[in-house]
Amino acid sequence: MVSIFAVAGIYSSRITAITGNKVLIKSPPEPNGRTEGGSGKGKYLIYWPHRPQRNNAFANYARDCYTDAKYQTERCKTFVKHQLARYIDRNASYPSDSSLCKADTGNIRIDTGLLDSHWDLGINAPPPGRIRFRHVLHCAPLSFDGHVWQENLMDSESSLLFSFYDYGHRRSGAVGNQIPMMNYTFAEADNALSLIYEDGWWVHSFAKYDVWSIAATSKRLDGVGPWTPIEGLQQDDSDVTIAFMSTRNILYSDSVDDPWFAAHGKGIYLAGDQNFQTYTADEVASPLGCTTQVQVCSNTQCSRRTGLLDMLSVGARETLIFPGEMSEEQRNFTVGFTRFFTSSAVDQLFQTLGGETLLERCSLNSGLQVGLPVNQWQLEVEHWSATLLASIQGTVIDYETGPSDPLLLPYLPRPQTKQQNTAHTNFSLLGLCITFSIGALILTAETLLECVYVRLLWKGRDFHQYQRLEWCVNGTLQLQRLAHEQIGCGQWMQCDEDVPVVKDGGSLALLDLGDPKHLRLRGREEGKGEEGGSSSSSSGYSDGLEGMESELESVVGCARVSLMHLDFGISHDAGIQTGAAAAGRESVSPTSEYRVLPSSVVYGPIDDLRDT
Structure with missing residues (x-):
């Protein structure tokens, strides 16, 4: 019996151990069947300013929560899971032409594997309606050989040296206009160190990081978009993005061997307690190539892997190709799920945040950057990946809770989801019901057994009478009754039961304070005094x-x-x-x-x- 209660005590504690703060959010239906949309001037004036704010919030969340658990803060409990699973390969090869990369190996590939819409994102749906998805980011620093040239651009008053980077021609305007293609991808003015001096003072207001990017779809949608990558960059089953980082007169305290942040040029000496050598970036701009690939699975089959931009450019219904037949309801749900990838394109991250996407900017002070590790670029890519995954998590919540500005509603359709909220607490109702039910049965059984065993069996003659009376009289209430009755105070009833009762009109003894260190009980009548105390x-x-x-x-x-x-x-x-x-x-x-x-x-x- 003792072991049974011990086991029950251990497992009953799990009722509170499994409590949580996940809540189910149920939004009102979309009015008039409205879905994600919006176009024209309103899209640029209303929706686009909202994106940088959210991406900045996602980047901060990734920096705080996609780390070791011991460093996580309270804000990391916003989503169902504080971070989505990732498999990071820091020694990967480039997926296509390795001659375009600075190294054949040592590149980075981050694969989430198949994530579940219910368990990982908290989208409330029955098992047949749940979606699994995969997000793969693959990056490598690109080689400059044969892709960079310099040219002076002059006007009527001055000339300035520019570096031109050619990784495919691009248009200078929107797709579909008559502006001709340019024969380069990106151009940046060379750093002129003389520009940062003024009357002998080092002017650092121009020193900052900047990231500019351009992206293209896969070969399946060749020609869609403003940029046509060179052969070897574009893939059949993924989109491609190039991020150009310019350091803009940043000085490094030590030389940097990182392939993307390489800095070995001799810089100026800084005045201080002692002068020391500083270093400048090897190139005006440094390119980094990344491919993005996604895959969506229903409960029965998975789509063919495709580029994320393919879905965002022409729609998921045309780009998500499944090997088998799907019902219209399944296809609609699967296609609708892809809207959560809207903000997970790496090029959109650079377009909204620019140089703010870099981790190393936090250690930049007055134009001076401390030395960087040789794998700093990989740390940056891991942070981008975490930001993109956090954007998927956050977009699910944004779609469900809705924006604070009602003008954004046309762009944010909403399903039903779970969210962690410290204002609410969940508990196991089943566990409580089982505990109360078993407890009620035990109390009922104890009462019935006492009635049968004590009041009927123990009342019989010679049936353990002495043991029962000894057990009864050693009870707290019976011991108190004995003390009062021994000095003749009160007339008592039920003296052979658990609770003795004094008859009506009876009085109990008082506490004798004559000797505070040796207290006794005494009756309510005063003593009559000593008589015959000296008798021989x-x-x-x-x-x-x-x-x-x-x-x-x-x-x-x-x-x-x-x-x-x-x-x-x-x-x-x-x-x-x-x-x-x-x-x-x-x-x-x-x-x-x-x-x-x-x-x-x-x-x-x-x-x-x-x-x-």
Whole structure:
């Protein structure tokens, strides 16, 4: 029985252990069947300013929460999972032409594997309606060989040296206009160190990081978009993005061997306690190539891998190709799920945040950057990946809760989802019901067993009577009853049960404070005082008995106690010494030293004892 209660005590604690703060959000239906949309001027004036704010929030969340658990803050409990799973390969090869990369290996590939829309994102749906998805980001620093040239651009008053980077031609305007293609991808003015001096002072207001990007779809949608990558960059099953980072007059405290942040040019000396050498970037701009690939699975089959921009450019219904037939409902749900990838394109991250996407900007002060590790670019890509995954998590919540600005509603359709919220707490209702039910059964059984066993069986003759009465009388209430009744206070009932009861009109004893260090109970009537306290032992046995009676009556005050026999240490066989035999001894008072034998105490009138 003890082991059963021990096991029950251990597992009952799990009722509170499995509590959480996940809440289910239920949004009102979209009015008039409205779905994601919006175009024209309103899209640029309303929706586009909202994107940088959210991307900045996602980047901050990624920096705080896609780290070790011990460094996470309270804000990391916003989503169902504080971070989505990732598999990072830091020694990957480039997916296509390796001659375009600075190294054949040592590149980075981040694959989420198949994530579940219910367990990982909290989208509330039955198992047949759940979606699994995959996001793959693959990046490598690109080589400059044969892709960079310099040219002076002049106007009527001055000329400035520019570096041109050619990784495919691009248009300078929107797709579909008549602006011709340009024969380069990106152009940046060379750093002129003389520009950062003014009257001998180092002017650092121009020193900052900047990231500019351009992206293209896969070969399946060749020609869609403003940029046509060179052969070897564009893939069949993924889109491609190039990020150009310019350092803009940043000085490094040490030389940097990182392939994307490479800095070995000799810079100026800084005045201070001691002068030291600084370094400048090797190139005006440094390109980094990335491919993005996604895959969506229903409960029965997975789509073919495709580029993320393919879905965003022409729609998921045309680009998500499944090997088998799907019902219209399944396809609509699958296609609708892809809207959560809207903000997970890496080029849109650069377009909204630019140089703010870099982690190393946090250690840039007054134009001076401390030395960087050789794998700094990989740390940056990992941060971008975390930001993109956080954007998927956050977009799900944004779609569900809705924006604070009602003008954004046309761009944010909403399903039903779960979210963590510290304002609410979940608990196991089933566990509580089981606990209360079992507890009620135990209490009911205990009451019935006590009624049957104690009131019926124990009342029988010779059925463990002594054990039952001993157990009963040692109870707290019965011990208190014995103390009061022993000095004659109160008339008691139910003296053989758990709870004794004093009859109506009865009074209990008071606390005697005569000796605070030796408290006793006394009756409510005052004592009658000591009588015969100086009687000699020579007065005989009866005189001593009368003196003892008076002494006891003055002590108890509530009842008259008679003694059948007192033991003064005098042998009864020798008789009682009187007269001269006792003259040579000191007089002994009957109350000086004596003990009352338990077997000789009886209750009854004093007169009856005197007659004996």
